[in-house]
Amino acid sequence: MTMMESDQLLRVEDLRVEYLTEAGRVRVVDDVSFNLRRGEILGLAGESGSGKTTIALAILRLLKPPAVITGGSVVFEGRDLLSLGEVELRRLRGRKIALVTQSAMNALNPVLSIGEQLADAIREHERVGRRSALERARRLLDLVDIDPDRVRSYPHELSGGMRQRVVIAMAMALSPSLVLMDEPTTALDVAVQREILARIARLRQERDFSILFISHDLSILLELCTRIGVLYAGRLVEAAPARRLLGSPQHPYTGGLIRCFPHADEAPGPRPRLVGIPGAPPDPRDPPPGCRFHPRCGQRLPACQRSAPALTTVATDHEVACHLTRS
Numbered sequence: 507m508t509m510m511e512s513d514q515l516l517r518v519e520d521l522r523v524e525y526l527t528e529a530g531r532v533r534v535v536d537d538v539s540f541n542l543r544r545g546e547i548l549g550l551a552g553e554s555g556s557g558k559t560t561i562a563l564a565i566l567r568l569l570k571p572p573a574v575i576t577g578g579s580v581v582f583e584g585r586d587l588l589s590l591g592e593v594e595l596r597r598l599r600g601r602k603i604a605l606v607t608q609s610a611m612n613a614l615n616p617v618l619s620i621g622e623q624l625a626d627a628i629r630e631h632e633r634v635g636r637r638s639a640l641e642r643a644r645r646l647l648d649l650v651d652i653d654p655d656r657v658r659s660y661p662h663e664l665s666g667g668m669r670q671r672v673v674i675a676m677a678m679a680l681s682p683s684l685v686l687m688d689e690p691t692t693a694l695d696v697a698v699q700r701e702i703l704a705r706i707a708r709l710r711q712e713r714d715f716s717i718l719f720i721s722h723d724l725s726i727l728l729e730l731c732t733r734i735g736v737l738y739a740g741r742l743v744e745a746a747p748a749r750r751l752l753g754s755p756q757h758p759y760t761g762g763l764i765r766c767f768p769h770a771d772e773a774p775g776p777r778p779r780l781v782g783i784p785g786a787p788p789d790p791r792d793p794p795p796g797c798r799f800h801p802r803c804g805q806r807l808p809a810c811q812r813s814a815p816a817l818t819t820v821a822t823d824h825e826v827a828c829h830l831t832r833s
């Protein structure tokens with residue numbers, strides 16, 4: 507993903523994460539590189555186990571053993587986060603980079619009102635009085651379409667969708683320049699999911715921050731994101747602007763993901779049959795040689811089992827790792 511230096515907010519370069527186990531090293535993120543521009547929503551797509559959550563946790567240096575970052579760099583606003591000390595990292599988390607995860611219930615404290623939790627999040631990083639932090643908490647709730655008087659409510663008194671919006675409000679509390687959203691709507695029903703996605707898109711326009719949005723659901727990413735990177739078994743296999751990815755996917759895995767769901771841009775007329783991708787992702791302890799997708803790929807060539815394809819630029823802002831693109 508090439509771009510002007512000044513546009514760049516985050517640069518992940520050759521990031522490698524391994525599980526260091528007694529049986530040996532298991533590579534779960536394999537030399538992944540991508541850029542995130544200021545103000546954009548970049549999607550990371552992939553099935554469970556593709557490495558997308560591990561990448562988000564690696565960016566924030568929140569991985570727990572046995573997962574260890576064993577290579578690469580994560581440069582955010584010009585600083586390599588992998589070389590920062592714990593004090594600097596704590597200052598950065600929440601204030602500059604916020605994380606929204608799938609489970610709002612786990613992110614919220616059940617015995618504190620949501621107003622107190624929002625105020626605490628503000629006071630942890632800023633010297634403000636309790637009263638003014640609570641006033642900001644009210645404005646934050648309003649920002650995510652929740653009645654500000656709900657500051658006194660406890661998490662169990664809110665619906666699942668409202669709780670997730672509180673977590674998003676909490677992420678917004680310190681006006682970060684980057685929000686990592688890891689499957690933030692997956693636990694919600696479709697109607698609530700759509701409301702929250704629309705709210706996220708409006709918030710991004712109003713407050714001008716960037717989002718790294720992680721989902722197994724490519725249809726959500728195609729609606730919300732500017733660009734999308736597709737991960738398979740720990741490797742980035744394709745990256746392109748969202749519309750180009752939908753209209754002209756180059757990697758057979760991306761094509762398979764797109765054929766798995768109906769999408770909003772479908773031309774009128776009979777709907778194409780939805781088809782799943784046969785097989786399952788490989789066991790990371792024993793990945794297949796060559797292209798990791800080859801056991802499931804209907805278009806594989808003899809070379810695919812022997813050598814792993816490198817990520818190659820096929821058009822402006824469009825990269826693909828597949829031997830077909832060079833044949």
Ligand code: SF4
Nearest residue numbers: 797800803810828829
């Ligand atoms: Fe299929 Fe070969 Fe391309 Fe892998 S490199 S996706 S096996 S054609």
